[in-house]
Amino acid sequence: MVKLFNYLLADSHHEVPAVARRNEEIGFERLYVAETKQDPFMQLALAAQATEHVTLGTGITPAFARSPMVLAYSAWDLQKASRGRFILGLGTQVRGHNERRFSVPWSTPGPRLREVVEAIRAIWDCWQNGTRLDYQGEHYRFQLMTPMFDAGPIDHPFPKIELGGHNPKACALAGEISDGLNAHGIHTKRFLEENTVPAFLDGVEKSGRRPEEVELSAPAMMVVGGNSEEMSAHYETIRKQISFYGATRTYSPVFKLHGWKETYLELHALAAENTPASWEKMPSVVTDEQVETFAVVGTPEEIPDLLRAKYDGLVDRVSPYYADPMENPERWKAIARELNQG
Template sequence: MKVDGGIGTDLHKVAEQAKQAEAAGYSGAWTAETSHDPFFPLLLAAEHTTTLELGTSIAVAFARSPMTLANTGWDLQSFSKGRFVMGLGSQIKPHITKRFSMEWSHPAARMREMVLAMRAIWDCWLNGTALNFRGEFYTHTLMTPFFAPAASDISAYGVPKIFLAGVGELMTEVAGEVCDGFICHGFTTEKYLREVTIPALARGRAKAGKTMEGFEIVGPSFVVTGTDKAEMAAAIDGTRQQIAFYGSTPAYKNVLDIHGWGGLQEQLNALSKQGGWVEMGSLITDEILNTFAVVGEPE
């Protein structure tokens, strides 16, 4: 088992955060794509560490093309000396179409093709294989020496590992089939992980003629704690809000359904459309909180 941490987005602080994480014995550190680019901090983290595994959790795949992701992943793998993990996620349709102004359709099939396209591009650069990827969503058939990075950049390390985030079974199967690891959503429970996620990953691995051996699963979680009652109360309230926010998303309803809480998703979704964010948090009971979060009382 590995224990990882996170890296913030303030580029003035990233180097020190990464050094502290490595000194504390963390195996890896991850960035997220929210209000800032997820790749830039990893460049600084790589410069100031030597053993820390560095990854995105997640970079929004459908906001980019396989070629741009392949370039970024190649350079970070080279600069970090083999420590980079390309963690990808699909986001949801409104963000892809309305925030990023990109296409959305058949997300699981599109993601599978994106990963395979990236691997074809890396194979071209590393092994000199002719680039001839032709898919339903992506086509890459042109690569001249001028645009191909040197194989020696990463030949000592190999191509980056690709991890995929998901909640639904189709995307999870894709991760098992074509990726090296899976990033669980924070909005995941032990029951959902055991009964839905792991079986879906195993089905994907079987499609590729592989077992779960060597396949990595990243399990982020909500952690509720504090040094006194006031901090504990604030952490509880904040986590209730986070759970409510994710629970309002229709694509995540299956996680609630498995616990018999499917009706809650509809309530949360309706409130979100009315701007009732504070009220949403009040619908997260102690039972739900303790199911999704690790809650530790201050001693």
């Protein structure tokens, strides 16, 4: 049965403890922080001190923007600070962001991400079990760990590692080497059934594990409202978000699967113009049919059953995507109670 988690949204670090506690009180199973405008590790350190039992994680942090050694230290510290509640969520990000936002060279993202995961676990094994650090890969090499820099053992298991993924190769890699896949929010039920889940399970089989030993999570686009005005506002928010992702070549397969190639091409052309007028026009390209294929649309009372109908048997947990539970905590407490305790 599908469970409900959430993403921590706070404009200021001073707000993080209170927002994290409120999410825990609502009853979300997990609380992730996306890497957008702020450092997720700093926010999660604050959330770890403010909460008691909710699982915390990065969802998703770009794997190549930091050395695996830096990621290993950050995750180790957060696993200690949270008393064993931390998940390290990693993803490749797209080429443009690596090269032009992080100034990181781009090369074979799949094999490189595999090495990031392997290297981090080798570093953790060195700290926890005293094994000699000797990781030799094509992209990363780690041999030096003196006592001064050895983080030492912790009283918890290694942090779980989840990988973000959208294309079949990324989903298969997550199934093969990680503890779970965090699928992208720009998906439909059909895309999950025909692309994401089969690729993920192929990777799980390759690893020699059973499907129940790994997890699949996904942000779920939701249009939730108690009245027509609220519903309409959320509907247009989702339409705008679909238009943003629909302009990106990486996410075109889901549009093409549904016969919406022309929508992708038009959105891509408008984004390439990169003018205020072109960005303003993009949401109008997305049809109501497309909104209702990507998103679940209903009243608060309908949402649990709608989520079960779309996701049961496909993913283990979903998060509200562009529906902010802090706007109506009591509503989401009822939804979380039904999904997470039902």
